[in-house]
Amino acid sequence: MRTSRRVRRRTALPVVATALVVALGGPAVPARAAAPDVTAAPVAAPSTVDVAATGLAERPYLGWSSWSMQSSRYPGLNPDGDYSYLTEANVLEQADALAARLKPYGYEYVNIDAGWWRDNDWTPRFDEYARQTPDPVRFPRGMKAVADHIHGKGLKAGIYLPVGLEKEAYAGGAAPIWNAPGCTTADIVYPDLRTTNGWDSAYKIDFDDPCAQRYIDSQARMFADWGYDFLKLDGVGPGSFKSGDNYDNVADVAAWQKAIAATGRPIHLELSWSLDIGHAADWKRYSNGWRIDTDVECYCNTLVTWENSVDDRFDDAPAWSRKAGPGGWNDLDTLNVGNGAMDGLTRAERQTYMTLWAISKSPLYTGDDLTRLDDYGLSLLTNREVIAVDQDGAPPARPVTPAGDQQVWAAKNPDGSWTVALFNLADAPASVTAHWASLGFTGKATVRDLWNRKNLGTYKDSIGVALPAHGSRLFTVRPGGPALVTTRYEAEAATNTLSGNASVAGCDACSGGQKVGNLYLGGKLRFNDVTVRRDGIYTVAVSYVSGDIRSATVSANGGNGTSLRFPSTGDWGTAETVSVQLALKAGANTITVDSADWYAPDIDRIDVPQTP
Numbered sequence: 001m002r003t004s005r006r007v008r009r010r011t012a013l014p015v016v017a018t019a020l021v022v023a024l025g026g027p028a029v030p031a032r033a034a035a036p037d038v039t040a041a042p043v044a045a046p047s048t049v050d051v052a053a054t055g056l057a058e059r060p061y062l063g064w065s066s067w068s069m070q071s072s073r074y075p076g077l078n079p080d081g082d083y084s085y086l087t088e089a090n091v092l093e094q095a096d097a098l099a100a101r102l103k104p105y106g107y108e109y110v111n112i113d114a115g116w117w118r119d120n121d122w123t124p125r126f127d128e129y130a131r132q133t134p135d136p137v138r139f140p141r142g143m144k145a146v147a148d149h150i151h152g153k154g155l156k157a158g159i160y161l162p163v164g165l166e167k168e169a170y171a172g173g174a175a176p177i178w179n180a181p182g183c184t185t186a187d188i189v190y191p192d193l194r195t196t197n198g199w200d201s202a203y204k205i206d207f208d209d210p211c212a213q214r215y216i217d218s219q220a221r222m223f224a225d226w227g228y229d230f231l232k233l234d235g236v237g238p239g240s241f242k243s244g245d246n247y248d249n250v251a252d253v254a255a256w257q258k259a260i261a262a263t264g265r266p267i268h269l270e271l272s273w274s275l276d277i278g279h280a281a282d283w284k285r286y287s288n289g290w291r292i293d294t295d296v297e298c299y300c301n302t303l304v305t306w307e308n309s310v311d312d313r314f315d316d317a318p319a320w321s322r323k324a325g326p327g328g329w330n331d332l333d334t335l336n337v338g339n340g341a342m343d344g345l346t347r348a349e350r351q352t353y354m355t356l357w358a359i360s361k362s363p364l365y366t367g368d369d370l371t372r373l374d375d376y377g378l379s380l381l382t383n384r385e386v387i388a389v390d391q392d393g394a395p396p397a398r399p400v401t402p403a404g405d406q407q408v409w410a411a412k413n414p415d416g417s418w419t420v421a422l423f424n425l426a427d428a429p430a431s432v433t434a435h436w437a438s439l440g441f442t443g444k445a446t447v448r449d450l451w452n453r454k455n456l457g458t459y460k461d462s463i464g465v466a467l468p469a470h471g472s473r474l475f476t477v478r479p480g481g482p483a484l485v486t487t488r489y490e491a492e493a494a495t496n497t498l499s500g501n502a503s504v505a506g507c508d509a510c511s512g513g514q515k516v517g518n519l520y521l522g523g524k525l526r527f528n529d530v531t532v533r534r535d536g537i538y539t540v541a542v543s544y545v546s547g548d549i550r551s552a553t554v555s556a557n558g559g560n561g562t563s564l565r566f567p568s569t570g571d572w573g574t575a576e577t578v579s580v581q582l583a584l585k586a587g588a589n590t591i592t593v594d595s596a597d598w599y600a601p602d603i604d605r606i607d608v609p610q611t612p
Contacts, residue, residue: 056268057288059391060329060363061230063109063158064098066091067295068303068334068367070113074342075301077369083122086115088139092149097370099153105382106391109230109268109365110150111158116143129178130169130185131219132161147227158230158268159223163249164202165189165215178218183211194246197235198273207251213258220259223267230268231256233287238276241294250282257286270331270363277570280323289331289363292320296333302344303336303367306470310345310353314407314425315549317360318567321396322574324361330396332357338368338377347376351451352423352472354380358390359397359409359421359474385450386474389419397421400439401579402565406432410439418477424467433464436479437539437609438579443481450474486541486607489527489591491516497526500595507545509575510604515545519552519593519600527606530556530589536612538584540591546601547572553594556582561594566601575604584608 069077070085078084095110116139117132118124127133134143147157165188169175173186188211189203196204205212223231233256237247253271260267271290275283283290293316298308313332320330335357336343337350345353357364366381373381380386397411397419405426411419418439422432436442447456447463451474456463458480465473489496492504492514500523507515516525532538542554548568555561562580569576582591593603 056266057328058326059393060361061109061268061289061365062102062105062107062363062387062390063111063156063365064094064102064107064370065111065113065158065334065365065367066094067113068297068336069369070115071295071297071299072303072342073299073301074303081120083115084120086113086138088141088146091146094370095150095153095155099155101370101373101378102381103154105384105387107364107366107381108154109156109158111160111230111232111365112143112146113160113232114162114234116160124166124168126166126169126171126175128175129218130165130171130175130215131178131222132166132169142226143228144226151227156229157227158232159226159228160232160234161219162197162199162202162235163233163252164196164235165205166202167195170203177211177215179221180211180214180218183214185215187211188215196237196246196249198237198240198242198247199235201235204246205252205255207255213255216252216255216259217262220256220263220267224260224263224265228267229265230270231260232270232272234272236271236273236275238279239274240272241274250279250286253282253286272331273333277319277323280320280570284323284328287328289329291331291333292316293333296336297367298344300344303339303342304334305344306346306349310349311425311470313356313360314423315567317356317396318398318576319570321360321398322570324396326393329361329363332360332362334367335362335364335381336367337380338366338370338373340374340377342369343377346468346470348468348471350377350380352470354386355421355451355472355474356409356423358386359411359419361390361394361396364390383451383453385453389450389474394419398576399567399578401435402567403562403580404565406430408432408434408438410434412439413476416479418479420463420475420477422465422467422473422475424469424471427469429466429468429471431464431466432473433462434475434477435462435539435579435581436477436481437461437484438541439477439479440484441479441481442484442609443479445480446478448476450476485610487531487610488605488607489530490514490605491525491527491603493527495528497524497528499524499526505602507575507602507604509545509573511543511575512605515602515604517602519595519603521595521597521599523595523600525593525603527591528588530584530591530606530608532584532586532589532608533611534586536584537581538609538612539579540582540609541577541579541607542566542593543575543577543604543606544601545569545572545575545604550599550601551596552600553592553596554580554582555592555594556584557589558592559583561592569601572602577607584612 177183553561
């Protein structure tokens with residue numbers, strides 16, 4: 001079984017000294033008013049984004065982000081110290097390159113990440129209303145001029161903020177709130193100055209006070225007036241590796257959605273980082289996209305590496321696959337496949353990286369230096385057929401055969417075809433086979449190779465390929481044969497044998513309304529009298545429920561089993577299906593799901609083809 005070094009890192013805002021000098025522009029801060037004169041009603045929960053009206057996130061967005069080069073130690077990227085790459089000149093150079101090289105393929109967002117209001121020592125600047133204001137060295141003409149230049153190229157401009165009221169903006173509680181007479185920063189946070197966000201770098205905003213919404217309104221109005229089309233709100237919880245009430249920022253996100261709507265300007269709201277899947281409904285209600293894990297960047301002498309942390313997304317993406325759709329998409333983070341040695345990946349890894357992002361329907365925003373894309377990187381980023389997979393509006397793919405390092409992922413398309421990806425996640429070459437039975441049909445199918453833009457012809461029952469270490473292939477498969485005929489065996493059937501702690505429980509998502517759970521530390525479920533007509537290798541579908549990644553050994557007739565890794569279904573109320581190849585004999589068989597020495601998923605049923 002593949003092991004992965006999951007290195008958890010902070011994203012975006014580096015740790016800085018607490019004794020920071022806050023540069024405040026404008027008039028002196030007035031004393032706090034005794035009774036804020038705010039007539040606005042208390043904040044009500046905003047409605048869901050009307051995608052039809054706004055046109056936001058009908059498809060995952062494509063573009064460029066500054067963070068990968070800001071955070072890298074690749075020689076020459078940050079010559080004036082950490083994160084110094086972020087300047088007006090560099091952003092506009094990338095915008096020009098995006099317009100010239102990638103815009104024809106749908107890439108349109110130029111997103112400025114953390115630090116635009118901080119100098120190279122990370123000292124922040126705020127205006128008299130506690131709003132971030134651009135550092136004059138990084139952005140000498142201000143943020144509106146940058147957005148105007150980006151728009152002049154026919155592109156969209158993005159900007160960044162951490163969630164909460166930054167500590168340095170508090171100004172002793174005396175800073176007034178723009179367009180909110182009587183409101184000050186003391187009114188918008190809790191009196192005990194409790195902290196929030198993934199770095200505890202801000203005070204938690206108290207939205208029971210109407211002044212709080214007015215502060216968010218003032219920030220949104222500023223961005224709209226500058227002409228920005230995208231906002232990344234970072235450090236959001238629940239998630240970002242923090243828990244508890246202080247880190248619950250659902251109210252912040254709702255306030256931002258309301259404030260953006262009030263500006264009248266369509267602004268895409270993207271949430272970061274490593275969001276709690278338990279609040280997926282909130283993220284979808286109030287935003288247009290959400291990061292599903294920590295930064296993909298390695299914070300090393302390249303932009304990324306395979307283990308830090310491209311390969312982790314194979315574990316992360318399945319749980320979120322049913323959460324995405326028009327209006328809001330799962331964000332796998334930056335796509336760095338264009339710069340060769342700077343990316344820190346092999347050619348095979350670069351293709352696999354983009355393949356997973358595309359089939360997961362993640363936004364495709366590169367963090368590469370667009371002025372020096374190599375030919376291979378450019379070919380990856382501009383493959384229209386692969387981009388079309390990302391942009392087709394269909395649900396993300398999921399693993400259908402996740403045994404070990406050789407995995408097949410698939411998604412059914414609206415026209416009846418399948419998008420099928422084959423992955424070899426091992427450190428050595430290996431063959432990977434997609435069996436049509438795992439997709440629910442049999443017989444012949446025509447296959448198109450999307451990366452090579454080539455029709456491969458007709459294949460019967462399966463397609464197998466040899467892949468390099470960390471390699472992949474991506475196909476469109478069009479069934480020509482009939483639907484697979486199977487026999488269903490429910491896990492809770494009285495004819496089955498349960499051992500250990502295994503027991504039957506209710507399950508609304510399961511086909512028979514029940515499942516078998518408590519499969520752990522040797523617990524087993526044995527399906528008895530599984531009958532087939534003749535000897536052969538059968539593709540058996542296992543329907544299961546698992547709120548996290550679990551493994552079990554699946555075997556037939558007491559023989560050697562297959563260790564099957566069950567991806568998370570996202571929660572304990574959703575059922576998914578994976579398949580496993582088992583040798584069955586004509587007549588009655590047994591199929592056993594064995595938890596071995598750890599915890600297995602809950603089992604709903606198995607579906608066994610009538611013929612191999």
